[in-house]
Amino acid sequence: MRKLLPFVLVALTTLCFLPSAHCAKQEDPIAQLQETNTETNQPNGLHWGPNPKTYSNWTTHSNRLIPVYSFGITLDSVNGENSVYRSEEKLKSLFGYVPTKTVNPTAEYFDQTDVYQLQKQAVESGKKRIILFVYDGMDWQTTWAAAISKSGQVPYREGRGTGLHFQDYRGTTTDFGYFVTTPHNDGTDVNVDRQIVTSPGGSTLGGYDPHEAGDKPWSIPPDAGYPIAKGKNTKHAYTDSSASATSMTSGIKTYNNAVNVDYMGREILPIARQLQNEGWHVGVVTSVPICHATPGSAYANNVHRYDYQDITRDLIGLPSVFHPGALPGLDVLIGGGSGDHKDKDGKQGANFVPGNPYLTKEDMDSIDVANGGKYVIAERTAGRTGPEVLQEATAKAIAEKKRLFGFFGVSGGHLPFQTADGDFNPVGSRPSKVEKYTEADISENVTLSDMSLSALDCLEAKGKPWWLMIEAGDVDWANHSNNIDNSIGAVLSGDQAFHNVTKWIEEHGGWDDTCLILTADHGHYLVLEKPEVLTEK
Structure with a gap:
C-alpha cells in the first residue's frame, strides 16, 4: 500500500485542473x-471565440445582435419597418456618418439607442415607474445556455425562448426583439485630468453588416472574425460596456470608454437626470462595483469609464472632476465595491486617493446621515448577515425619509459569483484565477434580489414617479473568464431577481403605470455546437 500511495496521490492531483485548486463536485x-x-482547452460541445478547435480563444465582447424583452410596453415603434437600419438618412443622423455595408432595407432589428427612446415613450404615455434591467454581457447564446441548463433539455433553437422567468412571464403586455450594439468608434484617446477628448474619431468606426454577422441573434456568422472586428471583408468596431450603456441611457452613439459624453467629449444628459429634473426619484442597483461602466452610465459624466472615484462622486452628489459644483445624486445606490484596495491607479488621474478604488473613505463619511449627509449607509459588516444589514438601513431610510446607500462585495469588488447549481463554489478558467469564498463572504453579502427589493421599497416610499436601473453585472465577468458555470449561475441569479421584481410589482399596484425593459449591453462569443452537453443533471 505504501508503494501505491504516491501514485494514487499523483493520479488524484492530475484529475484537477491546478488553477481551480480543487475538483468540481461529482454531482x-x-x-x-x-x-x-x-484543463484540455478542447471544445467538448461548446467554445468561446471564432476558433472552433479550442475551448477558450476570445475573452472579450462581440458585435452580436442583443435580445430585449419588454414588459408593460411593446417594441412596435422601433422594430421592423420602423428600424433605423432601413434608412440611410436615419443612420447618418444616428452615427454622424453612414456606416459601411450597414443599411438593410429588410432589417427587423433596431438600435441600442432605441432602448432610451422606449423609456422616453413610456414616460410620455403616462408610465410612472420605469425599470431598466440590464444583464451585462448576456447575449442570446448566454441566455440559451442558462435556459438549457435550468430545464435539462434544449427547449428551443431560435426566437424568444422558454425556461427562464423573463422568457415565460406573461403578467402584462410583453414583447421580444433584438438590436445592434456597435459604438460610434473604438480607439478614441482622452485626458482624464482635463476631461477632454484628445483624438476624436478613433481608429475603427462602428456599423453592422448582416451579410457577415447574420440578421438574427442566433445566426451563425458567415465570417467568424467579423463580430470581433477581424472580418475579411468588413471591419466594424464592437462596443464596450460604457458606450453601450450610454446608448441605452442617453440615446447616442459614442466612443468606447465614454460615460454619457458624445464622440467629441461633450456632456449628454442621461434619462435618469432628465427625469430627476422633472421631479422623479432615481436609483441604481448592481452586483458589481457601484461605479462600473453600466451603473456609472445611469447617471454620471466622464470621458473615461475607469475614473471610478469621480464617477462615484457624481452618483452620490459630491463635487467631481467633471462636475465641480456636484450633481444632485441618486436617491438609491446599492452595489459592490467593498473589499478592494489600491495604492496606485494611473487610469484615475491625478486626484486618485489610495485605498478603495471605487469610493474614498472621506467621501463615504461625508454622505453618511450620522455626519450630516443624505444617505443611510448599509455596508458589509463583520458578524452580521448582509440581508439583515440592508433591511435595517432600508427601514431607517424610509422612516426618516432619507436616501439609501449600500456597499457590499468581496475582494475584486463584486458580489460572490453564483454557479449553475446555485452554490458559490466556482471552478477555474484559463483567463482568470478561481475565486474562493469564506462563509463570511457569503453570509455578510447580499444578492441582486435583496438589493432590488430594497431599492423598490425605498423609491416607492418616496412616491411616484421613479426610475430604477438593475444590473446583473456578474454575467459579463463570467463571460470574460470564458466560464460557462459562472455564466449560467449569473443568469439564473439575475432571473431570480427579475422574478422577485415582478412579484413586487404585482403586489404594489400592478403594471398599469409600470414599464420594465430587460436586455443586455453587449454580447460575448459563446458558441454552443452541442447544446445537449448542458442538459445533464
Whole structure:
C-alpha cells in the first residue's frame, strides 16, 4: 500500500485542473464540464471565440445582435419597418456618418439607442415607474445556455425562448426583439485630468453588416472574425460596456470608454437626470462595483469609464472632476465595491486617493446621515448577515425619509459569483484565477434580489414617479473568464431577481403605470455546437 500511495496521490492531483485548486463536485456536471474543457482547452460541445478547435480563444465582447424583452410596453415603434437600419438618412443622423455595408432595407432589428427612446415613450404615455434591467454581457447564446441548463433539455433553437422567468412571464403586455450594439468608434484617446477628448474619431468606426454577422441573434456568422472586428471583408468596431450603456441611457452613439459624453467629449444628459429634473426619484442597483461602466452610465459624466472615484462622486452628489459644483445624486445606490484596495491607479488621474478604488473613505463619511449627509449607509459588516444589514438601513431610510446607500462585495469588488447549481463554489478558467469564498463572504453579502427589493421599497416610499436601473453585472465577468458555470449561475441569479421584481410589482399596484425593459449591453462569443452537453443533471 505504501508503494501505491504516491501514485494514487499523483493520479488524484492530475484529475484537477491546478488553477481551480480543487475538483468540481461529482454531482455538478456543469462545473465538471467547465473544469475539463479548461484543463484540455478542447471544445467538448461548446467554445468561446471564432476558433472552433479550442475551448477558450476570445475573452472579450462581440458585435452580436442583443435580445430585449419588454414588459408593460411593446417594441412596435422601433422594430421592423420602423428600424433605423432601413434608412440611410436615419443612420447618418444616428452615427454622424453612414456606416459601411450597414443599411438593410429588410432589417427587423433596431438600435441600442432605441432602448432610451422606449423609456422616453413610456414616460410620455403616462408610465410612472420605469425599470431598466440590464444583464451585462448576456447575449442570446448566454441566455440559451442558462435556459438549457435550468430545464435539462434544449427547449428551443431560435426566437424568444422558454425556461427562464423573463422568457415565460406573461403578467402584462410583453414583447421580444433584438438590436445592434456597435459604438460610434473604438480607439478614441482622452485626458482624464482635463476631461477632454484628445483624438476624436478613433481608429475603427462602428456599423453592422448582416451579410457577415447574420440578421438574427442566433445566426451563425458567415465570417467568424467579423463580430470581433477581424472580418475579411468588413471591419466594424464592437462596443464596450460604457458606450453601450450610454446608448441605452442617453440615446447616442459614442466612443468606447465614454460615460454619457458624445464622440467629441461633450456632456449628454442621461434619462435618469432628465427625469430627476422633472421631479422623479432615481436609483441604481448592481452586483458589481457601484461605479462600473453600466451603473456609472445611469447617471454620471466622464470621458473615461475607469475614473471610478469621480464617477462615484457624481452618483452620490459630491463635487467631481467633471462636475465641480456636484450633481444632485441618486436617491438609491446599492452595489459592490467593498473589499478592494489600491495604492496606485494611473487610469484615475491625478486626484486618485489610495485605498478603495471605487469610493474614498472621506467621501463615504461625508454622505453618511450620522455626519450630516443624505444617505443611510448599509455596508458589509463583520458578524452580521448582509440581508439583515440592508433591511435595517432600508427601514431607517424610509422612516426618516432619507436616501439609501449600500456597499457590499468581496475582494475584486463584486458580489460572490453564483454557479449553475446555485452554490458559490466556482471552478477555474484559463483567463482568470478561481475565486474562493469564506462563509463570511457569503453570509455578510447580499444578492441582486435583496438589493432590488430594497431599492423598490425605498423609491416607492418616496412616491411616484421613479426610475430604477438593475444590473446583473456578474454575467459579463463570467463571460470574460470564458466560464460557462459562472455564466449560467449569473443568469439564473439575475432571473431570480427579475422574478422577485415582478412579484413586487404585482403586489404594489400592478403594471398599469409600470414599464420594465430587460436586455443586455453587449454580447460575448459563446458558441454552443452541442447544446445537449448542458442538459445533464
